[in-house]
Structures are given as C-alpha cells and as structure tokens.
Amino acid sequence: xxxxxxxxxxxAQVEKAIRDKGEEDISIVQKLLSVDEExxxxxxxxxxxxxxxxxxxxxxxxxxxxxxxxxxxxxIKETSAMKEEIKKIDEEVKALQEEREKLQLRIPNVPHPxxxxxxxxxxxxxxxxWGEPDQxxxxxxxWDLTERHGWIDFERGVKVTGAGFPFYVGAGAQLQxxxxxxxxNTAVDNGYTELQAPYFVNEDSARGTGQIPDKEDMMYVxxxxxxxxxxxxxxxxxxxxxxxxxxxxxxxxxxxxxxxCWRREAGSYGKDVRGLNRLHQFDKVELVKIVKPEDxxxxxxxxxxxxxxxxxxxxxxxxxxxxxxxxxxxxxxKKYDLEVWSPGQQRWLEVSSCSNFEGFQARRxxxxxxxxxxQIEILHTLNGSGLALPRIVSAIxxxxxxxxxxxxxxEVLKPFIGRDYL
RNA sequence: GGAGAGGUGGCUGAGCGGCUUAAAGCGCUCCCCUGCUAAGGGAGUAUACCUCCAACGAGGUAUCGAGGGUUCGAAUCCCUCCCUCUCCGCCA
Numbered sequence: 001x002x003x004x005x006x007x008x009x010x011x012a013q014v015e016k017a018i019r020d021k022g023e024e025d026i027s028i029v030q031k032l033l034s035v036d037e038e039x040x041x042x043x044x045x046x047x048x049x050x051x052x053x054x055x056x057x058x059x060x061x062x063x064x065x066x067x068x069x070x071x072x073x074x075x076i077k078e079t080s081a082m083k084e085e086i087k088k089i090d091e092e093v094k095a096l097q098e099e100r101e102k103l104q105l106r107i108p109n110v111p112h113p114x115x116x117x118x119x120x121x122x123x124x125x126x127x128x129x130w131g132e133p134d135q136x137x138x139x140x141x142x143w144d145l146t147e148r149h150g151w152i153d154f155e156r157g158v159k160v161t162g163a164g165f166p167f168y169v170g171a172g173a174q175l176q177x178x179x180x181x182x183x184x185n186t187a188v189d190n191g192y193t194e195l196q197a198p199y200f201v202n203e204d205s206a207r208g209t210g211q212i213p214d215k216e217d218m219m220y221v222x223x224x225x226x227x228x229x230x231x232x233x234x235x236x237x238x239x240x241x242x243x244x245x246x247x248x249x250x251x252x253x254x255x256x257x258x259x260x261c262w263r264r265e266a267g268s269y270g271k272d273v274r275g276l277n278r279l280h281q282f283d284k285v286e287l288v289k290i291v292k293p294e295d296x297x298x299x300x301x302x303x304x305x306x307x308x309x310x311x312x313x314x315x316x317x318x319x320x321x322x323x324x325x326x327x328x329x330x331x332x333x334k335k336y337d338l339e340v341w342s343p344g345q346q347r348w349l350e351v352s353s354c355s356n357f358e359g360f361q362a363r364r365x366x367x368x369x370x371x372x373x374x375q376i377e378i379l380h381t382l383n384g385s386g387l388a389l390p391r392i393v394s395a396i397x398x399x400x401x402x403x404x405x406x407x408x409x410x411e412v413l414k415p416f417i418g419r420d421y422l
Numbered sequence: 423g424g425a426g427a428g429g430u431g432g433c434u435g436a437g438c439g440g441c442u443u444a445a446a447g448c449g450c451u452c453c454c455c456u457g458c459u460a461a462g463g464g465a466g467u468a469u470a471c472c473u474c475c476a477a478c479g480a481g482g483u484a485u486c487g488a489g490g491g492u493u494c495g496a497a498u499c500c501c502u503c504c505c506u507c508u509c510c511g512c513c514a
Binding site: 040043044046047048050051053054056057058059060061062064065072073075076077078079080082083245366373376 | 440441451467468469470471472473481482483484493494495
C-alpha cells in the first residue's frame with residue numbers, strides 16, 4: 001500500500017496512477033482522504049478522553065491510598081460516565097480505520113516515470129532482444145518430445161492429483177534438477193544468499209505480500225490449519241523480515257530460493273495450458289532483494305541482467321519487455337518480463353518477471369531500516385524469477401532437439417548431467 | 423496427540439490489581455575523570471499512531487505472545503487462540 005501522507009500530498013499523481021493502470025474509479029482517492037480526516041479527528045478525540053480518564057484513575061488510586069474513599073467514589077462516578085463515551089468512540093475509530101485500510105489497499109502502486117503509459121500488452125515496450133528466434137518448422141513442440149521419450153507423464157499426474165500436476169520422469173526430472181542447481185549456483189556466485197523456505201504460509205504473510213485480500217483465488221488453501229500454499233517463493237522470502245527494523249550494515253539483502261509454486265489458475269484453457277505452458281504446480285527459482293530506497297532502481301536493472309544472463313548462458317533467444325502501466329499489475333512500480341522463444345510453438349513464453357515494488361509491500365509488512373539513529377525508513381523490495389522451470393524445460397527441449405528427435409544437453413548443464421544427450 | 427512449566431524492553435530478569443513513569447543487571451551511545459589501558463562517575467537508550475511546531479522539538483494514546491472480557495484502573499484476574507521448554511507417545 002501507499003503511504004497515506006504521500007496520497008494526501010500528491011492526490012493528482014495517485015489519481016493518474018489509478019487511471020494509467022486501467023482502473024476506472026478515481027473517486028476512491030478523495031474518499032480515502034475524507035475517511036482519513038474523519039479517522040484522525042476521532043482518534044484525537046478518543047486519545048484525549050482516555051488521557052483524562054487515565055488522570056482520574058490515578059487520582060482514585062491516590063485517594064484510596066490515603067483512605068479518602070468518599071472523594072474517590074465521586075471520581076469513580078465521573079470516570080464511569082466517560083467509559084461509555086470512550087467505548088463508543090473506539091468503535092467508531094475501529095470502523096473508520098477498517099474503512100480507511102480497505103480503501104488504502106485498493107489504491108495501486110504509482111508507476112515509475114520511466115514506465116510507458118498504456119492499456120494492454122500491445123503497449124509494452126520491447127526493451128531488448130537477444131538471439132535469433134528460430135523459425136524452422138520441423139521443430140516439434142515439447143509435448144511431442146516428452147511423450148516420445150517418456151520424460152513427462154501428464155496422464156499419471158491427472159490420475160494421482162489432477163490436471164496441471166505432471167510427473168517428471170528420468171531425464172526429464174534430471175534436466176529440471178540440473179537447471180535448479182545451475183540457477184541457484186549462479187545466483188550464489190552473484191552474491192545472493194541461498195534460502196530454503198516453508199511451502200505453506202499463514203494469513204499474515206499472505207497479506208504482507210498482497211495475495212490477500214486481493215488475489216485469494218490464486219492460492220490453494222488449507223483451511224483446517226489456516227495455511228495457504230505458496231504461489232511463489234516471493235511470499236515466504238519477502239515475509240522473512242516482516243515486522244523487522246534492519247540495520248544499515250545488513251543491506252542490501254539478496255536471497256535466492258527454489259520452491260514449488262502452486263496456482264489455481266482458474267479459467268485457463270486452450271493452447272495456454274498445453275504441455276508445460278501452464279501448470280498448477282511448477283518449480284521456480286526466485287530472487288528477492290530488500291534494499292535502501294535510493295538503490296532500488298539500480299538493483300532492478302541488475303536483477304533483470306542476472307535473469308537475462310541465465311537465458312544467455314543457456315543460449316536461448318529471448319526478449320525483455322518493459323511493461324506498460326496497464327499491464328504491469330497492481331503492486332509494481334516498474335516491471336520487466338523476460339520471454340523465451342519457444343521454437344516448437346513459434347511463440348514467446350514468459351519465464352521471468354522482475355519487479356520493483358518500492359515501499360508498497362514493505363509498508364504493509366512494516367519492513368524498515370534504521371537510516372540514522374533516530375530515523376526509521378521503509379525499505380524497498382524487489383523480486384524476479386531466475387527462472388521459472390517448466391517453460392525453460394520446454395524451450396530447451398524444443399531448441400536443442402535434433403531432427404532425429406534426440407535432445408542435446410546445453411553446455412552449462414553438462415557438469416550436472418554428465419553426458420551430451422538427454 | 424497427552425501431562426506439566428512458561429512467554430515481560432536489544433539481552434538477562436523482577437513485578438502477580440493503583441506508591442511502576444516496567445525494578446535491577448548486561449549491552450550500546452554520549453559526556454566527565456584518571457597521562458594511555460583497566461576501573462569509576464553522570465546522562466541517554468523501543469515501536470506505531472495522533473496533536474501542536476517553519477524547524478529543533480513538545481505533548482498525548484496504545485503496546486509486557488495475540489485477541490476478547492472483568493474493573494474507575496490490568497504486565498498482574500478470567501476466557502479463547504498461538505508459540506517455546508521439559509517429560510511421555512508417534513515418527514523421516
């Protein structure tokens with residue numbers, strides 16, 4: 001969420017952000033400000049009353065101590081009367097506070113000035129392209145190859161769990177494991193700290209990174225224990241430092257974490273879900289950064305470059321999109337998407353999304369640092385995939401296949417796989 | 423899962439209805455003192471929010487695991503939940 005004081009001081013900028021991100025209703029800003037004003041008034045009134053009541057209560061204590069019970073009784077009468085009023089105001093404050101927070105949570109993050117204004121994916125800017133998209137039509141889509149070699153078993157996945165929960169078998173499993181190792185090792189070489197995280201999170205964590213109240217439907221829920229299965233490692237890893245005040249010397253924080261990710265993906269169909277394109281469970285290596293505000297945009301560029309470096313090392317043609325305001329999502333202030341070329345499907349597949357959230361997540365989870373001895377400031381959070389596994393697996397299978405159906409092992413994976421062909 | 427003991431500031435730890443403005447110690451910061459060091463003396467040392475102020479800052483409210491309740495008044499009493507430790511059970 002945005003800082004209420006920022007909204008107060010820059011309402012026009014916030015309204016523009018709402019419009020640019022494709023929301024209709026900008027009246028929410030003024031509504032929030034008026035609720036906030038009312039809330040402040042009530043809080044002040046409640047605090048003042050409580051202050052009076054506290055003073056009187058300690059007076060009672062004093063009188064009781066001296067044995068002046070009658071005088072004490074007088075004051076008890078007064079405070080009893082105040083009690084009702086305080087209770088009433090507290091309830092009003094609580095209601096206003098909930099209203100205020102609800103409105104505040106509906107206001108999207110403000111895009112960075114360098115972000116192109118636009119409505120749909122058509123308006124995204126191609127920031128960079130690398131390699132030549134392979135137009136050879138003989139290349140088969142990955143699902144033909146995996147079926148032929150038995151590397152992925154979709155049918156048994158359906159039997160055991162359901163659609164979107166495949167088994168990886170033999171070299172298929174080995175390829176994926178090699179990629180995970182390669183990605184993590186590279187990140188560690190780049191200065192990230194390796195983390196292994198819980199796969200379930202509680203409600204506070206889901207709220208911290210913004211999955212609830214907004215995107216509840218994307219997650220699987222374990223109601224009996226109050227847990228959510230993680231849709232991305234971003235959730236546990238960013239929440240790792242929730243409600244903390246970090247020291248300057250601890251920054252920047254850079255984590256790499258591999259987890260499975262679970263997404264309900266309600267309403268998906270067709271070629272989007274064919275093969276490995278979209279699954280309910282998939283593996284991902286995630287990069288998370290927690291940095292000082294003044295560093296966050298440099299850190300976003302290095303995050304993007306790190307993710308791009310993985311694709312380059314795998315020699316997979318890709319392009320990087322700078323997402324426009326309308327296509328970038330509610331919580332981001334700037335976002336790059338990396339898309340790998342799938343020669344078997346002749347289309348681009350998103351394999352990474354690198355975002356700067358500025359203080360939008362950190363504010364909600366009270367993630368701060370001590371800037372000066374007496375000055376505490378909200379940190380900036382970033383994350384990016386480095387990388388999402390299944391689509392990389394498909395791109396590798398499709399790009400490294402030979403006409404006889406065999407698939408070569410990418411050079412950088414050979415140390416992990418130990419042979420030239422899968 | 424069962425039984426018991428607990429959860430207090432950066433840490434250790436006292437307090438178990440009003441003389442607490444959360445004692446004391448440790449740590450940390452600043453100052454003083456002794457030529458340096460050791461020791462000693464003094465002051466300060468949480469977070470969120472609200473109000474006032476141009477600012478430095480001042481005042482207020484809340485927070486003793488979390489949430490409810492009792493009371494004029496709760497760290498202290500009651501209820502629910504969470505977590506930690508010890509023992510038992512189960513187990514990779």
